Amino acid sequence: MQGSTVDSAKVALDYHGSAATGHEAHPDHRLFGLIVFLGAEAMIFMGLFMAYLTFRAVYPSWPPEGTPERELVLPGINTAILIASSFVIHRADTAIKQNNVNGLRKWFAITAAMGAIFLAGQLYEYHNLEFGLTTNLYASTFYVLTGFHGLHVFLGLGLILAVLWRARQREHYSSEHHFGVEAAELYWHFVDVVWIVLFLLLYIL
Amino acid sequence: MNIPSSILTMLAGIALTLASIWYGQNHGLMPVEASRDAELIDGLFNTMMTIGTAIFLLVEGVLLVCLVKFRRRPGDTSDGPPIEGNISLEIVWTAIPVVIVLVLGVYSFDVYNSMGGFDPEAAQDPSAVQVAMLPGDSEVMPLIEGASHPMGHQHLALGIGASPETAGKPADLTVNVLGLQYAWIFTYPDLGITAGELHVPVNKDVRLLLKAQDVIHAFWLPEFRLKQDVMPGSLQSELRFTPTRAGEYPIICAELCGPYHGAMASKLYVHTPEEYETWLQSQVANRPDQVQTIASTSDPNVNYLAPFSQQLNQQWGIDRALEHLHSQVHSQAQVHSQAQVHSQAQVHAQMDRSMELTADHSNLQQLIAHPAA
Amino acid sequence: MTQTEIPSSISTAHHGGTERKWWHYFTFNEDHKVIGVQYLVTAFFFYLIGGLMAAVIRTELATPASDFVSPETYNGLLTLHGTIMIFLWVVPAGAGLANYLIPLMIGARDMAFPKLNAMAFWMIPPAGITLALSLLVGEAPQAGWTSYPPLSLMTGKVGEGIWIFSLLVLGTSSILGAINFLVTILKMRVPSMPTNKMPLFCWSMMATALLILIGTPVLAGALILLAFDLLVGTAFFNPMGGGDPIVYQHMFWFYSHPAVYIMVLPLFGAISEILPVHARKPVFGYQAIAYSSLAIAFLGCIVWAHHMFTSGTPAWLRMFFMIATMVIAVPTGIKVFGWLATIWGGKLSLNSAMLFAMGFVAVFVIGGITGVMLASVPFDIHVHDTYFVVAHLHYVLFGGSVFGLYAAIYHWFPKITGRLVNETWGRIHFILTFIGMNLTFMPMHQLGLQGMNRRIALYDPKFTSLNELATIGSYLLAVSTIPFLINAIWSWAKGPKADGNPWNALTLEWQTSSPPAIENFEVLPVLTSGPYDYGLEEEEVGLPTAQAGSATLSSSPGA
Numbered sequence A: 001m002q003g004s005t006v007d008s009a010k011v012a013l014d015y016h017g018s019a020a021t022g023h024e025a026h027p028d029h030r031l032f033g034l035i036v037f038l039g040a041e042a043m044i045f046m047g048l049f050m051a052y053l054t055f056r057a058v059y060p061s062w063p064p065e066g067t068p069e070r071e072l073v074l075p076g077i078n079t080a081i082l083i084a085s086s087f088v089i090h091r092a093d094t095a096i097k098q099n100n101v102n103g104l105r106k107w108f109a110i111t112a113a114m115g116a117i118f119l120a121g122q123l124y125e126y127h128n129l130e131f132g133l134t135t136n137l138y139a140s141t142f143y144v145l146t147g148f149h150g151l152h153v154f155l156g157l158g159l160i161l162a163v164l165w166r167a168r169q170r171e172h173y174s175s176e177h178h179f180g181v182e183a184a185e186l187y188w189h190f191v192d193v194v195w196i197v198l199f200l201l202l203y204i205l
Numbered sequence B: 001m002n003i004p005s006s007i008l009t010m011l012a013g014i015a016l017t018l019a020s021i022w023y024g025q026n027h028g029l030m031p032v033e034a035s036r037d038a039e040l041i042d043g044l045f046n047t048m049m050t051i052g053t054a055i056f057l058l059v060e061g062v063l064l065v066c067l068v069k070f071r072r073r074p075g076d077t078s079d080g081p082p083i084e085g086n087i088s089l090e091i092v093w094t095a096i097p098v099v100i101v102l103v104l105g106v107y108s109f110d111v112y113n114s115m116g117g118f119d120p121e122a123a124q125d126p127s128a129v130q131v132a133m134l135p136g137d138s139e140v141m142p143l144i145e146g147a148s149h150p151m152g153h154q155h156l157a158l159g160i161g162a163s164p165e166t167a168g169k170p171a172d173l174t175v176n177v178l179g180l181q182y183a184w185i186f187t188y189p190d191l192g193i194t195a196g197e198l199h200v201p202v203n204k205d206v207r208l209l210l211k212a213q214d215v216i217h218a219f220w221l222p223e224f225r226l227k228q229d230v231m232p233g234s235l236q237s238e239l240r241f242t243p244t245r246a247g248e249y250p251i252i253c254a255e256l257c258g259p260y261h262g263a264m265a266s267k268l269y270v271h272t273p274e275e276y277e278t279w280l281q282s283q284v285a286n287r288p289d290q291v292q293t294i295a296s297t298s299d300p301n302v303n304y305l306a307p308f309s310q311q312l313n314q315q316w317g318i319d320r321a322l323e324h325l326h327s328q329v330h331s332q333a334q335v336h337s338q339a340q341v342h343s344q345a346q347v348h349a350q351m352d353r354s355m356e357l358t359a360d361h362s363n364l365q366q367l368i369a370h371p372a373a
Numbered sequence C: 001m002t003q004t005e006i007p008s009s010i011s012t013a014h015h016g017g018t019e020r021k022w023w024h025y026f027t028f029n030e031d032h033k034v035i036g037v038q039y040l041v042t043a044f045f046f047y048l049i050g051g052l053m054a055a056v057i058r059t060e061l062a063t064p065a066s067d068f069v070s071p072e073t074y075n076g077l078l079t080l081h082g083t084i085m086i087f088l089w090v091v092p093a094g095a096g097l098a099n100y101l102i103p104l105m106i107g108a109r110d111m112a113f114p115k116l117n118a119m120a121f122w123m124i125p126p127a128g129i130t131l132a133l134s135l136l137v138g139e140a141p142q143a144g145w146t147s148y149p150p151l152s153l154m155t156g157k158v159g160e161g162i163w164i165f166s167l168l169v170l171g172t173s174s175i176l177g178a179i180n181f182l183v184t185i186l187k188m189r190v191p192s193m194p195t196n197k198m199p200l201f202c203w204s205m206m207a208t209a210l211l212i213l214i215g216t217p218v219l220a221g222a223l224i225l226l227a228f229d230l231l232v233g234t235a236f237f238n239p240m241g242g243g244d245p246i247v248y249q250h251m252f253w254f255y256s257h258p259a260v261y262i263m264v265l266p267l268f269g270a271i272s273e274i275l276p277v278h279a280r281k282p283v284f285g286y287q288a289i290a291y292s293s294l295a296i297a298f299l300g301c302i303v304w305a306h307h308m309f310t311s312g313t314p315a316w317l318r319m320f321f322m323i324a325t326m327v328i329a330v331p332t333g334i335k336v337f338g339w340l341a342t343i344w345g346g347k348l349s350l351n352s353a354m355l356f357a358m359g360f361v362a363v364f365v366i367g368g369i370t371g372v373m374l375a376s377v378p379f380d381i382h383v384h385d386t387y388f389v390v391a392h393l394h395y396v397l398f399g400g401s402v403f404g405l406y407a408a409i410y411h412w413f414p415k416i417t418g419r420l421v422n423e424t425w426g427r428i429h430f431i432l433t434f435i436g437m438n439l440t441f442m443p444m445h446q447l448g449l450q451g452m453n454r455r456i457a458l459y460d461p462k463f464t465s466l467n468e469l470a471t472i473g474s475y476l477l478a479v480s481t482i483p484f485l486i487n488a489i490w491s492w493a494k495g496p497k498a499d500g501n502p503w504n505a506l507t508l509e510w511q512t513s514s515p516p517a518i519e520n521f522e523v524l525p526v527l528t529s530g531p532y533d534y535g536l537e538e539e540e541v542g543l544p545t546a547q548a549g550s551a552t553l554s555s556s557p558g559a
């Protein structure tokens, strides 16, 4: 133990100054936490996109010669559905902010249906593609990128269904307390934005 | 009181400077210099050693002084002086490292340039590179200078290329190097020689074109301060240097390439012109028929495409043929090098391993020459 | 001697019946202090395992021949040694310190997300044990901690698969931890603590958390692709199928270079806490030290390709990364010189914490200087993948991170356990470690320069004598852990009781009881001085009213 001229008067605490008794729940930081988490998620996709772009850049022709043509209609429709669902889910947010639980249920259900259609369309596309996972580098990146994104859609769908399940009870969400709704919505927007980049990279570019 | 202490500081500063300069020149840590590149790099290293020693002595000196002089005396319970900072001092110790770093950066850049790091062929600089391309599988159609086809890196070299003085001139000697688990194979495309060791004449501009068979290896010549990863697949690397000192030097694989990575070594012989001639004669005399056949089939190709040959996969016809041979000897070679490692472990712990490895490599060479053997 | 102490009535009575029991440490507890201790103890356990592997490595390298373990086992050992030391010792130990200290230092009752926090911890033991066991069952991963393809795709599916899986789990744990640190530091400080009154440890943890969040996901991406190559037969990184192994190297180092700062920044923070307390002087240049952490984090993200100077990288890229790397010497220098100026003219108590903290500066600088040398492309071409790099990495990782961790453990031991350590044993530990460390790793510089490459089980006999030195040093290091273990265990159980603030420190964690009550502070504290106002007169500290602070604190004039 060491001595010091620091005396009690100078210590960093002042118990007088604190009126709060201090066992109140601290403010809700979950949304901020989720945003940070989505930042990390974005970095995974960023890494995969950069890998894709590098492969693309160093290959003499891309997709490599002999890759069967992909059709654009179905993925195009799928994309439109996913983008539209982002607007749909936002209506749910508006609804719950006006304490309209029915509106919340309705718009979430529609979003869930749209998400499910997207996933089904994705599976249908996989089924009908003329190349497999290991056909060539393009095919591998295609499947892994869309598959990894599909996993995120699947998780987002799970979140939405969980919110729907909880919204059975009328009191569960209100204009003040609806973190679950906001979280599911934010996640869904994220998945949507990632898809737009992915679609541009894989189909258009 | 004030004057002696500032004189002390000055004396300490002078001592520190002298000690750093002395050690920076006399550390004796580097192996011999066998090329001009090695001299350049050692000059850079000595500079860094000088600066490093000075920083080291400064920091450790301050720590020692604190340890002795500012130790808390028994019974003293007071605090130190409440100094929270000093802007001008902080600016000084920010600015000095900035300057050091910039000087080192420029110096390193210069050394790298003199070594040939910026040779566009070897530096993989896409804008300046001559792009040689093979459209499809049809006629060989070399495109030159400025052809802006996004060919990617397939035909580009990586590593250290021609130094500014030798830029544009063809090398005196080009050797293809193939790295495979756990050996190096050297082919002299112009001479039709295949060997397990590298022989080059002194004071000649040597160019190595390196590829790997299976995994990443790295070709390291410690006495030349040169190293370059050797990639499997379509990437080709290059090392170009001029040996200035005859002798026998280790060639080391520096990239982890499997359990026997440590045994993947060979020798570089830098010969006087006469010795080199003798060696050439002995190689041509012993040249096994098979290797000759391979070499002659690819020879015309090489000549035909002389200016672009380095960039063409075609040139690797030799190695593809070797690959074929290799597929037959690979397992044997592996078994062999394994056996070598174990027997060495048990019996020759103290023996000079390099002798054995040399033997090993000539064995490998034999195997390549006579795969049936 | 004057001390401040919170009367025990305030600190514990309120929570009557919520005393902590020893078995709480083995459960899914959500208290950040329990989790912090869980992290630290688990990490130390893995340090012993990784150290044991190092001891086997050094024993093999005592002779030039490959005679102690098979070359395959050797590669497995060095891979697991590197992986365990990094991902199961230094990274989690840093997270453990952060967990324990951040809420206490900023006057919060817990982390922002206690459940997430516990989850992040409990991912570590299963992943770590699986990884360590891969050496015993089946084939160990053998491609080095960098696991470059195509080699990593050829050394056996089981071991490499386990390696990838463990790293994905550990990476996830690290990300979840970082979310907690960042949100807690940004959002949960007591209202009277603006960012520029935050302890420097919090600044460095903020930088660390940012690096984890930026880097680790990219590593996860690389590992996912590698797993596909390994298990499904795609060819992202396999040149045989048209893939590009260099893309893996970029993705790997995009994480693993920042990872070295993830491993050292928390300890930079700890050193910035420890030196002022035991030197009884304010930290020199608070602002500069605080912002240099962020500068290091930023620069740390744009230098990764300095690990690839001999790989397939274009020349201009090598030059850019060379300059960017060298520039990191500037913010790091600001810290080092700030620390030196902090202790200069102070009243240094040379206890174990202080010795390790000063040892940290002494040894880290050596590693930093060799780091700047390595950044120079022409020189790195010679020494890349040699023992010079091994020497560098141990000087920064052992001399930096491990010394820093020991300093931190000695410094906060009284806070964590409520007991004092035995200083004599601590000093013996320091001296043995310091000598052993230099004996082990100093000769490696020369070995590398002379031509000994790394990751080899058998080497040229001309390197024998220096290797023998290193091996002796490593045994000394093994012995040096014994006084520490005895001291820590004995002091924890039987050491003399410590009061709330045995060092008379000013940061908040010392203003509560030792060990702190379950929710840290009875009432939320209000800051009346900066964290490092040692030696300042009362007026300068700026107390609102001179006696305000002491009113409710029982001050006991001691010996």
Ligand code: HEA
Pocket: B055, B059, B096, B097, B098, B100, B101, C146, C260, C261, C263, C264, C306, C307, C325, C326, C328, C329, C330, C332, C333, C334, C336, C337, C364, C365, C367, C368, C369, C370, C371, C372, C373, C374, C375, C376, C380, C383, C384, C385, C389, C392, C393, C396, C397, C400, C401
């Ligand atoms: C805690 C971990 C840690 C830390 C902090 C550092 C810090 C640094 N490292 Fe290190 N490094 C590693 C861990 C770390 N490293 C590891 C594990 C590897 C090997 C990976 C592998 O291949 O397995 C490695 C490898 C490595 C390489 C690649 C070598 C190779 O494989 O060829 C390079 C090259 O640039 C490098 C550079 C640096 C630099 C410039 C710093 C700088 O941050 C250092 C800055 C500090 C100082 C400079 C000292 C203090 C400053 C002053 C006193 C001011 C004055 C100084 C000057 C002006 C010089 N490191």
Ligand code: HEA
Pocket: C047, C048, C049, C050, C051, C052, C054, C055, C057, C058, C061, C078, C079, C081, C082, C083, C085, C086, C089, C090, C143, C144, C145, C146, C390, C393, C394, C397, C398, C401, C402, C440, C454, C455, C456, C457, C470, C474, C477, C478, C479, C481
């Ligand atoms: C924080 C990181 C860290 C730490 C602390 C260490 C600590 C040590 N390291 Fe390590 N090392 C790395 C990180 C680290 N290392 C990395 C990243 C690599 C690169 C890997 C790669 O190439 O892929 C490496 C590689 C490496 C090599 C090179 C291997 C090679 O290239 O072939 C060597 C060789 O000497 C070595 C030695 C040591 C030694 C002797 C210690 C000593 O300091 C260890 C001291 C500790 C002990 C000796 C433990 C003592 C305890 C006991 C012995 C009792 C055990 C009891 C029980 C389990 C109950 N290390």
Ligand code: CUA
Pocket: B179, B180, B181, B182, B216, B217, B218, B253, B254, B255, B256, B257, B258, B261, B262, B264
């Ligand atoms: Cu080839 Cu190591």
Ligand SMILES: [Cu+2]
Pocket: C256, C257, C260, C303, C304, C306, C307
């Ligand atoms: Cu690095």
